Amino acid sequence: MKPSDYLIEEWVKEHGIITDAGKPMYFDKDRKFLLKPFTDISPKIVALKAAQIGFSTISILKALWIAYRMNLSIIYTFPTGELMQKFTQGKINPLIEANPVLRNIVAGTDNTYQKRIGNANIIFSGAEKESQAIAFSADLLIHDELDSSKLAIIKQFQSRLQASKTKWQWLFSHPSLPEIGVHEAWQKSDQKHWFVICDNDHEEYLVFPESIDAEKRIYICKKCGVEITNEQRAKGRWIAKYKISEDRPFSGYWIPLLIAPWVTAKEILDYSKGDQYTFYTRVLGLPYTQGGDKVNIKDILKNVIPDVNDQEGRIVIGVDTGLPIWYVVGNRQGLFFNGSCKDYEPLKDLMRRYPTAIMVIDQGGDLIGSRQMRELFPGRVFLCHYQRDRKTLQLIKWGANDETGNVTVDRNRMIQMVIDEFRDKRIPMNGSEDDWYDVALHFTHIYRTTEENALGVPESKWERFDDDHFVHAICYWRTGMARFGTGGAKIFMNDTTYTKESPEITPDRTMPAIDPRKMYNFEMPSKADDWRDDE
Numbered sequence: 001m002k003p004s005d006y007l008i009e010e011w012v013k014e015h016g017i018i019t020d021a022g023k024p025m026y027f028d029k030d031r032k033f034l035l036k037p038f039t040d041i042s043p044k045i046v047a048l049k050a051a052q053i054g055f056s057t058i059s060i061l062k063a064l065w066i067a068y069r070m071n072l073s074i075i076y077t078f079p080t081g082e083l084m085q086k087f088t089q090g091k092i093n094p095l096i097e098a099n100p101v102l103r104n105i106v107a108g109t110d111n112t113y114q115k116r117i118g119n120a121n122i123i124f125s126g127a128e129k130e131s132q133a134i135a136f137s138a139d140l141l142i143h144d145e146l147d148s149s150k151l152a153i154i155k156q157f158q159s160r161l162q163a164s165k166t167k168w169q170w171l172f173s174h175p176s177l178p179e180i181g182v183h184e185a186w187q188k189s190d191q192k193h194w195f196v197i198c199d200n201d202h203e204e205y206l207v208f209p210e211s212i213d214a215e216k217r218i219y220i221c222k223k224c225g226v227e228i229t230n231e232q233r234a235k236g237r238w239i240a241k242y243k244i245s246e247d248r249p250f251s252g253y254w255i256p257l258l259i260a261p262w263v264t265a266k267e268i269l270d271y272s273k274g275d276q277y278t279f280y281t282r283v284l285g286l287p288y289t290q291g292g293d294k295v296n297i298k299d300i301l302k303n304v305i306p307d308v309n310d311q312e313g314r315i316v317i318g319v320d321t322g323l324p325i326w327y328v329v330g331n332r333q334g335l336f337f338n339g340s341c342k343d344y345e346p347l348k349d350l351m352r353r354y355p356t357a358i359m360v361i362d363q364g365g366d367l368i369g370s371r372q373m374r375e376l377f378p379g380r381v382f383l384c385h386y387q388r389d390r391k392t393l394q395l396i397k398w399g400a401n402d403e404t405g406n407v408t409v410d411r412n413r414m415i416q417m418v419i420d421e422f423r424d425k426r427i428p429m430n431g432s433e434d435d436w437y438d439v440a441l442h443f444t445h446i447y448r449t450t451e452e453n454a455l456g457v458p459e460s461k462w463e464r465f466d467d468d469h470f471v472h473a474i475c476y477w478r479t480g481m482a483r484f485g486t487g488g489a490k491i492f493m494n495d496t497t498y499t500k501e502s503p504e505i506t507p508d509r510t511m512p513a514i515d516p517r518k519m520y521n522f523e524m525p526s527k528a529d530d531w532r533d534d535e
């Protein structure tokens, strides 16, 4: 055997492999930091990566090589089928076309979705539908752009992996929020950082804003302030903070744009003035933790209990209308079911199965459907309006007389109350974490901002950046529980909070924003070796 038979970098050299753009694939000079991620064939790899660093090209080349040399079947996913198709046509096919050695190994079935390499297959798939996750099994799952994918579908892909003896997983993405997607895996990794050396022999990794002199617009050593040149940034080395172990099975890379030698300090400073979510996740390669209160997925999932709900007492169903319709079902013992449906039939079934059940349904999403439900089940369906009652400060106001069948709710205070109750572990959810994962995920898609109103009083508002339907379904359920949830054996809620004279929930009950530097223990060691955790 010659080295190119078992070393991917030798194979690339021997065959003079070029990129889809026709440039030689080399890893010296500016791209030295990509060499180790490229040659790393650990079973579990995670990369928190900034945008535009050429990672996808090396991932696909690696996938082809792994299938060819190691005979592993691979599923390679992108967030959607459409993106996957664009990637195949725009990157993968041109890469194969440009290189005779790749053309030779890709044989048989060769289309957008599947490439046959020897006895192994690479399946290219979107990660948006359940059907995609259950169609094939694989030895290696590569999830590209993981944090833009539907994580519930990713979980299904991963459960398919159990069938294989190999169970490899490579996760690449810009991060999104703490403890989600690649950042969750990063915490279970050896956490490799790119260390560079200044003229005074300080070895450190670059962080924002400390490693940039904003006035001179240059990279600097955090310790002595001397300029760190592009050449010095290029010449770094990867150092792992931890050792790989049973609890830390992932080989992890943190790849912020700061370490790309072709990205100037001025460019970083310019990006820092733009949208902060983009700056954190796409430029710094960090989960976004700034700018307001966030819900941690564990705040919700810690409420999951395996106990079986006896489904007795008054059942309340909270429904967020739209396409699809999202709903939760619960009683005083907690929430015992959640789901989504295309039409109202499953909801009608629930109302028939539980003859005393009541439903609180959002009136804003689907006016016709929600009114039809109220007509079909008179006295049992309430249309919920989000509206702030500035005079009485009532959290919940049930309509009287002509308004019977309506309820108005102070949206932001209700969301806050539900989140506080979850954080206090006061809303049990029966079942497994898998059963409630989608629900919990919707809570991580909202964040709180606080601004002064016209009177100079700070007011908090919950906004969303992605699907948050279950948040509202639970708010509607909670609204119904406040009135109809009395009686029953177990009491998990303190009803005195929800009387008509409900006090204003103080807006400054904040979870302090996490400083990402603290999260990463971004304290500068005197030497890289001191910083390593050798436990």
Ligand SMILES: [Zn+2]
Residues within 6 Å of the ligand: 198, 199, 200, 201, 202, 221, 222, 223, 224, 225, 226
């Ligand atoms: Zn220095």
